[in-house]
Amino acid sequence: MRSFLVKKKNTLKEALKSINSNGNKCVVVVDEKNKLLGTLSDGDIRKAIIKKVNINSSIEKYFNKKSYFINKKNTKNRHHIQNLFLKKHIDLIPEVDDQGVVKKIITWSNFFGKEKKFKIKKTPVIIMAGGQGKRLKPFTNILPKPLIPIKHKPVIEYILDKFTSNGYDNFYITINYKSQIIRSYFNDIKKYKRIKFYDEKIPRGTVGCLSDMNLPNCKNFFITNCDIILDIDYADLMKFHTKNKNHLTLVASAKEFKIPYGVCQLNDNGSLEKIKEKPSYDFLVNAGLYLLNYDIKKMIPKNKFFDLTDLLNILIKKKYKIGVYPVNDTQWIDIGQWSEFKKALENL
Template structure:
């Protein structure tokens, strides 16, 4: 990648910066003026702005970091030490004229993965559905075992959590459950999977009832057909700091209506016409962080969705948190078109 692909100016809108972050997939952009570094913008800066319900059409000058960390060209040998000291994944390199000549990324330059804060929280994966939107594949294979490249989607999910230190997994299973168990029995793994057999389909949360007295700590819950690119330990930290019962991992989705939209008044006359309006929404990705006591609020042996539980808590005034990620950080394979996008983004196709 050319370093100039990461260059932006401070007048760029936050919405355009989000698009550029997704295109480059590097989690950082360099704010420049005459090739000189005047700031940086990270996905975390944008997340904090979204949580303030900030206007995405505002310029990035409102949220960029104006005194970023950097190293001089002659000190490039110390890059690893500096990245480690400040717990950052990337650092710009400046020459004597204070011009940007390079950027050092931890994962691109060192053989060991960047060490995030380790956690060992339980992870529950809901893998009992039939995956009918992926027929005819799911007539033969259960959706969790559909390969993305040469690795089943559910194993990719587990591997990502495992990188952060998670070793205890619970998988709710129903449809073709013996195939799922047989696959994981055959592979070498460093983690433990406890299978929760659903005698009948129980929805995206009904199976949690079967985990009563098994999970005593804050836990992650994930659908079996998504991949989330993000700092899982930071998500957990955010959840804890905000003392939420449930935190939803959400994705910012941008939609353009490809038509002129008509608004009418009470007399049925045209009040306003908006040409190709654009909208931004936070949408549910299918990954959550939950406190263990929520399991007590799951009905026994009933079809029950996680959204039912969330709406119940909202009506009771319980705190429900939200942790936004960019659109490109959420990969879904629930339908064929989405599966093709996932393969492309992972560089498999």
């Protein structure tokens, strides 16, 4: 139960790590005697980060103080518990005694005895797999980046499996560099039923070929890099995108960067004021996954080299709404660089 409990003095960053550890998108906030104070969901944390709250801030102002709970005496009332889960759309329910002390956490999976099932969705998933993978040379001199193996399967299969486990199986893969090897691999394994390939005769940037792509009638579509692995709830991402009426939602990872040196801070006269020894800084960095409204596709010019950053700049200039969906850095692995590739080998 430890991974479900946090204190109000804990930081948003610490709470996010606990949420990632327990896998239930929520933590229970308690006092020093484990008395229930409320709950904090990953959505609450995202709202705080979007409002530019420092991720190292205390959770005290941001957790829900009117959370749902059940008294230990009523745990046999399964109908009541079931209604709480289904009608209130919550992921866990704290069980407390007469003094309000948390005795147990009831989660969706341990109550219903199964994970939530996802309906198959038609939303297209576009995987950008045409790059040369220059940062992973010399491996990519032989294999295209999407087929770089991590333990027992290539990185692109991790991406496909994450989407299919969330109900998305309508895939479009853009290819260019060593494209025939990628085609041959998927023809051999015959694991995925709905994959369409789009060959770029010449490189056209990360999203240039989308102008020629015939997507089915849909409200939204995903775009993802082929060298990232994200452990997120895609249904929650879609809900966030829709609820906030975003034109485009970008997934960003809360990333801590440590400076391995003493950093000099100067005063207004240019003299040394103090040295901050090996400081760390937190940023939100682009994780390489995007959710777009379908009508954004028409902004991509035909037969031109066009990167996703070009599209973002146009949307910003036209004042379209671009949302940011923050995730914990432990939920994101970018195998496009050697340090992260080694991390993937250890953690997957």
